[in-house]
Amino acid sequence: MNETVKYLLDEQHLPRFWYNINADLPQPLDQILHPGTQQPITADELEVIFPRAVIEQEVSTEREIEIPQPVREVLRQWRPSPLYRARRLEKALNTPAKIFYKYEGVSPAGSHKANTAIAQAFYNKAEGVKRITTETGAGQWGSSLALAGSMFGLEILVYMVKVSFNQKPYRRAFMETFGAQCIASPSDTTASGRAILAEHPDSSGSLGIAISEAVELAAQRDDTKYALGSVLNHVLLHQTVIGLEAQKQMEMADAYPDMVIGCTGGGSNFAGIAFPYIGEQMRGGHTIQSIAVEPSACPTLTKGRFAYDFGDTAHLTPLCKMYTLGSTFVPPGFHAGGLRYHGMAPQISHLAALGYIDPRSYNQLECFAAGIQFAKAEGIIPAPEANHAVRAVIDEAEKCRESGESKTILFNLSGHGHFDMQAYTDYLGGKLKDLDYAENEVAMALAGLPAIG
């Protein structure tokens, strides 16, 4: 009745290489453009805010990129992460579906974000950087970079989206415990922040605004670089350890997924689990359904436009071709702060446009209901972001119950909800509401997109 089925890999199976999906794309990605000239950006120009090694990864088309030994030596504290068969959830749903989940909440920061934080901190340290600036939504990324900074001896400055800063004081405390500095965004410490505050003194902030603030500071000082927790190719690359491990663990379970499911904000945890499988598919392997799940109140893939746009609100970042709701769009303050981003990773956008990814969206109440159902069966309380993936999994498993099909579902449980308990309290107390999709605001933001390409 209560059998836990766990697939563990020993440390020898911690991947030695990341998987770079650029090597297998049927058509290459569109180039990244300079925010001022709108011409293809050069490595030298990117080096104002990023270390050289990361820029090389951003444009690399090598299929395998070696994981530096010092990065592996930290990752192995919690990696390979466990893969579970969710037998108790299957029983609770009375479904013939086989549900597997890869659990990334085992990292000391509680989510997959640590996978890239450790790598980015390593590369920055190796190139003599003293300080890294960044943004954070839910706080998972900021916590991970704070942890990584502490491991490699780097100063970390985090702009935290104001609505999350207020909702999640424990995340801030987590970052500060590791010695990082955490500032609510928009703030008066940057020109971008002050410009937003002048126009919207009550702004609850957004990832796009926080990115502007962090990038602005990084561009000002030679000893300071910027790190991004999602969206860019190198970040998604660093997350592929998830899927590479999962492939071996699914083999141990003698199973191959019919569908792979992850939630998407910027796209990195979804890419982490799905890209190694999509890569196999593009090289002629099994065809799988890759489901990217986003919040209905910030429906980038399902209602956005595939176009060139800025990564931030103040238009300091390069332009990427991606699904976007418009970089001036500020998503409403729902509880999955990690999914409140106007854009989507260019690689995921490209694959979605090519038909390799199946996006869908859910409202937050149905996601919390799914998360609690999962917790009661499996014992782990998911982060509100991950609840979106859980919702889709339960829906698919229920479809299998109706149809009698025994599909194999693999999903990424990208983080635990220990720092999100206020959201659960609000949900259980009936205080949480579904938030409207701000159709008019998105239309206005999309109308303002630069006319390129």
Place this chain on the structure above:
Amino acid sequence: MNETVKYLLDEQHLPRFWYNINADLPQPLDQILHPGTQQPITADELEVIFPRAVIEQEVSTEREIEIPQPVREVLRQWRPSPLYRARRLEKALNTPAKIFYKYEGVSPAGSHKANTAIAQAFYNKAEGVKRITTETGAGQWGSSLALAGSMFGLEILVYMVKVSFNQKPYRRAFMETFGAQCIASPSDTTASGRAILAEHPDSSGSLGIAISEAVELAAQRDDTKYALGSVLNHVLLHQTVIGLEAQKQMEMADAYPDMVIGCTGGGSNFAGIAFPYIGEQMRGGHTIQSIAVEPSACPTLTKGRFAYDFGDTAHLTPLCKMYTLGSTFVPPGFHAGGLRYHGMAPQISHLAALGYIDPRSYNQLECFAAGIQFAKAEGIIPAPEANHAVRAVIDEAEKCRESGESKTILFNLSGHGHFDMQAYTDYLGGKLKDLDYAENEVAMALAGLPAIG
């Protein structure tokens, strides 16, 4: 520089038996007495509040007691838990000491408490119990029992010490997410609670009071039993999986501890890691130093009296021979809520009286400082309770630096601090104070001890 050294056991090495230290004691424990008659209590009398299987374990002198298969099937979700060599901490301290830690924060409830919660829920379910009442201090035990109740389909009612209930709303949310009911203690739902409130309307509560409330309810209904998260023999027994696994993992590391360290409130996490080693010692094996670390504001082992006392404030529980500060003593509201107990496990008390255990106490500020030092080096933020163990470890490692000795230190990192971030915020903000040892109150409580034995 950043090398993580981890010793993992596969599931085949999850222990099949618990280790019962009663089998190896040079003198047997003193008997448990009935609270009314003060005569040795019978199994039938204990059955009013505990299931039969647990009562049998309480008095067993068998060295090995089999772990039921359904319990192992749940435990293996996170067990065997990892053992780490704290190389980064050793480097930071510049010590020749070798520091190892067993990490129990990997359980879904975040601490070692789940080890016994799962076992107790199983035995209650097997005997037809519908509802379990309990108390919780920091919330680790209540969370664990809530989780276990959800796994085995039992109703859980938790009396949470009021000071922790207010300090830690996320712990309450955690329990409620799993469907448990959580009430601040002292409450008006029981006669014991109402009696305390009548005399001390502002009482911040204590584990002793919360136990009275939970026991009172359990004694009233046949379908309801009571579960205790520490102190009693069967609880300590269930925690020995920690030390049994650690013994195998230390062998993998080709090391044997010179000292084993754990924090002590009721004593279960310390017993979990130390008893298998103390048992070896009593059977003629290596002599080790077993250090039990308690808060200076609740110094049971270092300043208490070894005498018969009640487990609770209202004197509803049986009497045990133990180190105690007096069952009417209410410890001040420091942040390690799990260590705010007037008594100490009879087995630990007995071993301390026989000279097998070396107790010491620390104030909370020095413990938080140690916890932050540990977090920055090892990446894991300890629970405030575990910070007491960390403080002793760092002190011992620093002594090794002075003496040049390369001692091997093993400690139990009993839980993470994700639900204790308010305490870290207060500490980092300079708002935390050391709390005085309430010498007069303890003297009064000790003066009120029953004159037995």
